[in-house]
Amino acid sequence: MTAFVNEFMAQVRAKNPAEPEFLQAVQEVVESISVVLERHPEYRSAKILERMVEPERLIIFRVPWVDDQGQVRVNRGFRIEMNSAIGPYKGGLRFHPSVNLGILKFLAFEQVFKNSLTTLPMGGGKGGSDFDPKGKSDVEVMRFCQAFMAELFRHIGPDTDVPAGDIGVGGREVGYLFGMYKKLRNEFTGVLTGKGLNWGGSLIRPEATGYGSVYFAAEMLGTRGESLEGKTCLVSGSGNVAQYTVEKIINLGGKVVTLSDSNGYIYDESGIDREKLKFVMDLKNARRGRMKEYVDKYKSAVFTPFDAGAEYNPLWNHKADCAFPSATQNEINAKDARNLLNNGVYVVSEGANMPTTIDGVKLFIDAKILYGPGKAANAGGVATSGLEMSQNSMRLSWSREEVDAKLHGIMKAIHKTCVETADRFGTPGNYVNGANIGGFLKVADAMMDQGVV
Numbered sequence: 001m002t003a004f005v006n007e008f009m010a011q012v013r014a015k016n017p018a019e020p021e022f023l024q025a026v027q028e029v030v031e032s033i034s035v036v037l038e039r040h041p042e043y044r045s046a047k048i049l050e051r052m053v054e055p056e057r058l059i060i061f062r063v064p065w066v067d068d069q070g071q072v073r074v075n076r077g078f079r080i081e082m083n084s085a086i087g088p089y090k091g092g093l094r095f096h097p098s099v100n101l102g103i104l105k106f107l108a109f110e111q112v113f114k115n116s117l118t119t120l121p122m123g124g125g126k127g128g129s130d131f132d133p134k135g136k137s138d139v140e141v142m143r144f145c146q147a148f149m150a151e152l153f154r155h156i157g158p159d160t161d162v163p164a165g166d167i168g169v170g171g172r173e174v175g176y177l178f179g180m181y182k183k184l185r186n187e188f189t190g191v192l193t194g195k196g197l198n199w200g201g202s203l204i205r206p207e208a209t210g211y212g213s214v215y216f217a218a219e220m221l222g223t224r225g226e227s228l229e230g231k232t233c234l235v236s237g238s239g240n241v242a243q244y245t246v247e248k249i250i251n252l253g254g255k256v257v258t259l260s261d262s263n264g265y266i267y268d269e270s271g272i273d274r275e276k277l278k279f280v281m282d283l284k285n286a287r288r289g290r291m292k293e294y295v296d297k298y299k300s301a302v303f304t305p306f307d308a309g310a311e312y313n314p315l316w317n318h319k320a321d322c323a324f325p326s327a328t329q330n331e332i333n334a335k336d337a338r339n340l341l342n343n344g345v346y347v348v349s350e351g352a353n354m355p356t357t358i359d360g361v362k363l364f365i366d367a368k369i370l371y372g373p374g375k376a377a378n379a380g381g382v383a384t385s386g387l388e389m390s391q392n393s394m395r396l397s398w399s400r401e402e403v404d405a406k407l408h409g410i411m412k413a414i415h416k417t418c419v420e421t422a423d424r425f426g427t428p429g430n431y432v433n434g435a436n437i438g439g440f441l442k443v444a445d446a447m448m449d450q451g452v453v
Contacts (some may be wrong), residue, residue, distance in 0.1 A: 001379065004037070008333075019105060021106035026331075029440070030269060030437045032440075035425050036425065048252070050324035052440075053269050060074075060079070061081040064147060065147040068137055069142055075130075077127070083124050085446035086119035086121055086443060089124065089125030089161035090389075091111040091115075091382070092164045093169045094128035094168055095132070096130070099128045106354065107166075108124055111124035113375045113385075114374075114379045116376040117379055117414045128168075132168070138172070145173055158189040158190050158392070162195040164381075165240075170193075178199075192383065194388075200391075202384060202385075202388035202403055203403050204400060208384035210248060213324055213350065215412070216377040216415055217347055220370040220415065232257060233324060234320045235319060236259070236315055236355075237325075237326040246259070250274060257373070262306070263291065265304055268294075288443065312335075313331060317343065319344055321347060322346075331352065347369065348370070352378065361373070369432055373432050373435050375439060376414050421433070422437075
C-alpha cells in the first residue's frame, strides 16, 4: 500500500499546490486508512478517498465593509462545504489574517472525520475570512459580520450547512452574524451554533471543546489505571478552548502552569488556580488584553516573549505530565515533541486542530505515550454544537447537567471507538489510526450507500 499512498499523495499535491496544511491533513489520514483500503477494495473501486479530498462545494466571495474612519475595506470570505454524506455541513468560521484556502480546506477535511466520530448526524465544513477582529471596534466588527453574512446566507441553512465559531469568532460575532441572517431570511432557525443562551444557545457550548479534551485525556489515563489528580499540565493558548481546559483540569485535581497568546507565554510554577483563571477570563474576554499583563498581577509567574525565529517553543520545555495544545495548527514541531518527552510528558490531548506536525506525531506514537489527536480529543465542541442543533429543532433547552453529561458520554464513546478500531486494525494503543479509521468508515459506508454523487 506504500505505492498507493505515494501515488495518491502525488495526485493530491498536483491538484492542491501551495496548500501545505491541507496536504498534511490528507497524508495523515491516507497513511492511517491504507490498511482499510487493503481489506476493503470496494472503497478503492468506488473512489471513496478521491471523492473525500474534493470539497462538494467551495465558495469564495468578497466582503466589502466600511471602517470607523469611513474608509472602504475589502476582505475575502470562504465557505468549504466538504462532505454531507452523514448530515448537513457543520463546522466553524475563523476570522484571522492567516486564513486562506489551504488552511480552511485542512480544517474542513478534519471536520468530516471529527463530526463522524461524535456519533451525531453531521457532515463536515469550514469557513471564515482573513479579517482580523483584533483591535477593531464593536461597530466595525458588526459591519464586517453583516457584510460577510450578506453573501454567506445564500449557502447555509439549518438542514444544509450550520456554521459555528472558531478562532476570532466568539459570542459577539455569532450574534451579529445571526442577526443579519435572520433579517435577510425572515426566519428564526438554528442556522448557527454558539448562540446566546437567550436566543437558542446551549449551556456548556463555550466550555465544550476544552472540557472535552480533558475528558478525553482522563479516559486515556484510565486505560492505565490513572487519573488527572496531581498531574502537572502545560496548556497553550488563552482563548475559549484553553480557558475551559484549565477549568476542567482544576476540577479534576490537576495543576496548570502555562498559558499563552501570540506575544508569548506565562509560566506560573505555583499553578493557575480559580482566582487566577478568573483574572485571565476577564483579561481575555472582557478587556481583550495580552497575557503579559498576568505577570503584573501575579509575581510568581514569568512571561517569555515568543521568538518567531526560534527552532522550538519554550512553552513545551517544562517538566510536566500532560500537555494540552489549545492554540493553533502546527504549534508543536519535532523539537517541541522531543522536549515534551524529555520533560516527562506522557499524555498529549489536542484541544486545537492539528497542533502537532507529522514528525512530532510520529515521535509521540513511537514513544507509545497517550496521544489524543485533535479530531478525537477536541470533538467536544462540535458535539455540543450538534446538541444545540437538537435543542433548536425541538424548541427546548436542556440543563447544564444534562448537556455536560451528554458531552461526557460522547467523549467516552469517541475514546472507545478509537481504542476498539485501533485494536481491530492491528495497531493497539494508536489513537491516530483509531480516530482516522473510525471516522472514515462511517462516512465511507454512507457514501457507498448513496451512490456516485
